[in-house]
Amino acid sequence: xxxxxxxxxxxxxxxxxxxxxxxxxxxxxxxxxxxxxxxxxxxxxxxxxxxxxxxxxxxxxxxxxxxxxxxxxxxxxxxxxxxxxxxxxxxxxxxxxxxxxxxxxxxxxxxxxxxxxxxxxxxxxxxxxxxxxxxxxxxxxxxxxxxxxxxxxxxxxxxxxxxxxxxxxxxxxxxxxxxxxxxxxxxxxxxxxxxxxxxxxxxxxxxxxxxxxxxxxxxxxxxxxxxxxxxxxxxxxxxxxxxxxxxxxxxxxxxxxxxxxxxxxxxxxxxxxxxxxxxxxxxxxxxxxxxxxxxxxxxxxxxxxxxxxxxxxxxxxxxxxxxxxxxxxxxxxxxxxxxxxxxxxxxxxxxxxxxxxxxxxxxxxxxxxxxxxxxxxxxxxxxxxxxxxxxxxxxxxxxxxxxxxxxxxxxxxxxxxxxxxxxxxxxxxxxxxxxxxxxxxxxxxxxxxxxxxxxxxxxxxxxxxxxxxxxxxxxxxxxxxxxxxxxxxxxxxxxxxxxxxxxxxxxxxxxxxxxxxxxxxxxxxx
Numbered sequence: 001x002x003x004x005x006x007x008x009x010x011x012x013x014x015x016x017x018x019x020x021x022x023x024x025x026x027x028x029x030x031x032x033x034x035x036x037x038x039x040x041x042x043x044x045x046x047x048x049x050x051x052x053x054x055x056x057x058x059x060x061x062x063x064x065x066x067x068x069x070x071x072x073x074x075x076x077x078x079x080x081x082x083x084x085x086x087x088x089x090x091x092x093x094x095x096x097x098x099x100x101x102x103x104x105x106x107x108x109x110x111x112x113x114x115x116x117x118x119x120x121x122x123x124x125x126x127x128x129x130x131x132x133x134x135x136x137x138x139x140x141x142x143x144x145x146x147x148x149x150x151x152x153x154x155x156x157x158x159x160x161x162x163x164x165x166x167x168x169x170x171x172x173x174x175x176x177x178x179x180x181x182x183x184x185x186x187x188x189x190x191x192x193x194x195x196x197x198x199x200x201x202x203x204x205x206x207x208x209x210x211x212x213x214x215x216x217x218x219x220x221x222x223x224x225x226x227x228x229x230x231x232x233x234x235x236x237x238x239x240x241x242x243x244x245x246x247x248x249x250x251x252x253x254x255x256x257x258x259x260x261x262x263x264x265x266x267x268x269x270x271x272x273x274x275x276x277x278x279x280x281x282x283x284x285x286x287x288x289x290x291x292x293x294x295x296x297x298x299x300x301x302x303x304x305x306x307x308x309x310x311x312x313x314x315x316x317x318x319x320x321x322x323x324x325x326x327x328x329x330x331x332x333x334x335x336x337x338x339x340x341x342x343x344x345x346x347x348x349x350x351x352x353x354x355x356x357x358x359x360x361x362x363x364x365x366x367x368x369x370x371x372x373x374x375x376x377x378x379x380x381x382x383x384x385x386x387x388x389x390x391x392x393x394x395x396x397x398x399x400x401x402x403x404x405x406x407x408x409x410x411x412x413x414x415x416x417x418x419x420x421x422x423x424x425x426x427x428x429x430x431x432x433x434x435x436x437x438x439x440x441x442x443x444x445x446x447x448x449x450x451x452x453x454x455x456x457x458x459x460x461x462x463x464x465x466x467x468x469x470x471x472x473x474x475x476x477x478x479x480x481x482x483x484x485x486x487x488x489x490x491x492x493x494x495x496x497x498x499x500x501x502x503x504x505x506x507x508x509x510x511x512x513x514x515x516x517x518x519x520x521x522x523x524x525x526x
Contacts, residue, residue, distance in 0.1 A: 025173050026172070027175030028156060030210075034154055041152070045117070062140055120150045127155040137166060141165055178214070183217065199231065206220060223239075251277065261293065262296070262351060286320070287357035291354070291356070405455040408459045411463050422463065
């Protein structure tokens with residue numbers, strides 16, 4: 001029976017996929033996601049079968065698992081050995097190995113006789129599917145849709161591309177880090193049970209330095225228990241210096257940018273710690289600082305700080321070009337100082353959450369427009385002598401766009417004769433310059449400025465349909481630009497007789513020869 005689903009207000013889908021056949025646990029590492037999944041399976045009467053990154057999780061293995069495991073029972077014996085009972089079917093060795101591994105980690109209960117128990121498949125680290133697990137993600141999705149046993153998937157990075165497809169078929173459960181004092185009190189109780197005395201301040205400091213990582217905190221506590229039975233705050237500080245967790249792995253580039261831009265957090269960091277924060281992501285940090293340093297400026301601070309920060313960022317651009325174009329990677333520390341450390345040092349305001357760099361979106365649009373302009377130049381190179389950049393900067397492209405689409409804008413859909421004449425005029429312009437319909441309606445339209453009118457949007461739908469029908473009937477036109485150089489190689493007659501200047505262009509009609517255009521036999525020199 002399906003459960004009632006609560007839907008979002010105003011549409012947009014359900015709040016939670018309660019009728020999913022699998023669950024997805026996502027959260028930072030070391031907070032007990034795998035233990036939580038195993039305990040939930042045992043509490044519901046299932047035997048957990050765990051498959052992590054050390055197992056083969058390719059397409060073939062997942063499909064084999066889906067065929068056999070859904071209808072199988074696990075045979076649990078009092079001696080702790082496990083096997084699978086599937087009737088007359090032959091059980092794959094992977095099932096028995098995974099079942100034995102699950103039983104060794106968490107035995108259910110001591111029993112004197114064999115009994116059957118259903119299995120629960122736990123796929124750990126699904127965001128870590130590597131090249132050796134090719135096709136495993138899609139096979140896992142198909143298994144979830146057809147499986148008759150509970151399936152639990154676990155990941156660290158919920159936004160990973162490998163997890164998005166699986167998440168659509170699962171009940172999405174996000175696990176947050178427990179509070180610092182909760183973990184500290186639990187560590188103290190565990191240490192007391194082991195005969196070790198731990199101060200409250202020492203326990204909280206341990207949790208804070210490990211980023212609320214329960215697993216790392218227990219590992220460090222166990223390591224210290226080998227040498228002492230009493231841990232104070234000073235003892236814990238000395239232990240963290242030698243076996244603590246790397247702080248670079250706990251903070252994202254947004255967290256580092258926020259600390260650098262806020263004086264209260266920045267003053268607690270040494271120069272080396274700030275530079276280590278820059279190396280968390282040395283590609284994004286300069287962009288984040290450049291995007292947010294003005295927002296973090298206090299209105300009461302000296303105006304010269306604006307100038308100093310801007311000049312430092314400009315010098316960082318010069319260093320960055322030397323690093324990337326000339327390979328001077330030894331300049332990366334200098335790049336970190338000029339692009340992140342010094343501009344943030346000039347800020348005396350407060351920034352709650354750094355804004356995402358707008359440069360990334362602008363750069364994406366720039367690359368797209370450059371690609372469209374290059375495609376336009378390749379198509380029109382047979383008939384024009386200007387480069388793509390010159391065509392755009394000299395309004396050559398705008399004039400051609402207006403000349404080609406103006407007849408269609410003026411055409412009235414109610415007058416068939418007007419539509420036919422407008423389509424013929426537009427096709428004549430397109431043929432003269434070798435423009436396909438996609439180039440005219442997509443590339444040239446996308447390259448228009450926001451202040452320029454969009455003529456294609458003004459064309460009536462019936463006129464657009466008539467143009468498309470006529471373009472499809474006329475067939476594709478292919479034009480090739482051949483560059484010949486003086487004294488070029490090759491033993492052909494044309495190559496030996498070539499006397500044109502470097503870069504001379506010759507037009508040929510490869511798909512269909514058009515009137516007024518030279519063919520292969522009567523090619524004229526430009």
